[in-house]
Amino acid sequence: MITLENVTKIYSGTTRAVENLTLTVENGEIFGFLGPNGAGKTTTIKMIVGLLKPTEGTVKINDIDINLYPEKAKKMIGYVADEPLVMEKLRGIDYLKFIADVFEVPYELRTKRIGELLESFKLTSSITDPISTYSHGMRQKLTLIAALLHEPDVWILDEPIIGLDPESAYILKKLMRKHADSGKTVFFSTHVMEIAEKLCDRIGIINRGKLLYVGTLDELKKLKGSGSLEELFLELTGSNLPQLEALSREL
Numbered sequence: 001m002i003t004l005e006n007v008t009k010i011y012s013g014t015t016r017a018v019e020n021l022t023l024t025v026e027n028g029e030i031f032g033f034l035g036p037n038g039a040g041k042t043t044t045i046k047m048i049v050g051l052l053k054p055t056e057g058t059v060k061i062n063d064i065d066i067n068l069y070p071e072k073a074k075k076m077i078g079y080v081a082d083e084p085l086v087m088e089k090l091r092g093i094d095y096l097k098f099i100a101d102v103f104e105v106p107y108e109l110r111t112k113r114i115g116e117l118l119e120s121f122k123l124t125s126s127i128t129d130p131i132s133t134y135s136h137g138m139r140q141k142l143t144l145i146a147a148l149l150h151e152p153d154v155w156i157l158d159e160p161i162i163g164l165d166p167e168s169a170y171i172l173k174k175l176m177r178k179h180a181d182s183g184k185t186v187f188f189s190t191h192v193m194e195i196a197e198k199l200c201d202r203i204g205i206i207n208r209g210k211l212l213y214v215g216t217l218d219e220l221k222k223l224k225g226s227g228s229l230e231e232l233f234l235e236l237t238g239s240n241l242p243q244l245e246a247l248s249r250e251l
């Protein structure tokens with residue numbers, strides 16, 4: 001479970017990236033976080049995982065305040081960032097072993113988990129190569145495997161699917177569903193409306209740092225009238241649909 005209470009983040013004293021955000025993501029659900037570029041998704045995610053301190057407000061992971069008890073809270077989190085890895089000189093397998101050490105994953109369990117996850121994401125044959133030789137998607141898969149090694153309760157994934165090939169994307173979506181169905185929590189951001197529509201139990205829509213909507217897609221449709229999530233999203237975030245249509249006809 002993830003709880004945000006009145007969370008605000010102001011960068012450099014001026015940019016209000018997230019404003020007074022209150023949100024609970026329950027156990028057993030996949031929660032999709034949507035919003036245009038610069039809306040505040042990554043800032044929110046970095047506060048949830050303890051990489052950024054909120055200017056105001058509290059963030060709790062399974063009722064543990066991440067800023068008061070960072071070690072305890074972080075052990076429950078598996079986080080995949082939106083940026084590629086920086087440990088270029090390491091081999092993939094050494095990176096995974098390093099992460100397993102950090103999270104104190106017992107030797108037998110880590111060997112089993114690494115083997116299974118490498119097979120699932122088809123990365124076994126490249127795992128002894130240096131990360132510097134990996135493609136974007138391969139780096140993403142490695143980061144994903146590293147994040148799941150310690151079997152965290154709460155998965156927090158910033159744009160995890162873009163960049164993955166269709167087979168790996170399919171596997172990841174299945175893993176997310178399985179994790180939520182086992183009573184755990186999955187929170188992810190995406191720009192892909194079809195994925196949000198199919199995968200999420202609930203969605204949150206943020207724009208200019210403010211949470212505009214939280215609930216199921218069905219509730220959103222009842223509230224705003226029928227239409228695809230894409231249309232409802234564009235309407236909620238202030239796009240002028242007739243104008244967009246006219247523009248795209250001209251192009």
Ligand SMILES: Nc1ncnc2c1ncn2[C@@H]1O[C@H](COP(=O)(O)OP(=O)(O)OP(=O)(O)O)[C@@H](O)[C@H]1O
Nearest residue numbers: 011012015017035036037038039040041042043044
């Ligand atoms: N380190 C930073 N310093 C100052 N401002 C920042 C910083 N990081 C982000 N911002 C600003 O905060 C706002 C929210 O950015 P954020 O990265 O959270 O958006 P996002 O929703 O993740 O966007 P995207 O979909 O492009 O990934 C933007 O106005 C951005 O310019």
Ligand SMILES: [Mg+2]
Nearest residue numbers: 041042043082
């Ligand atoms: Mg982002």
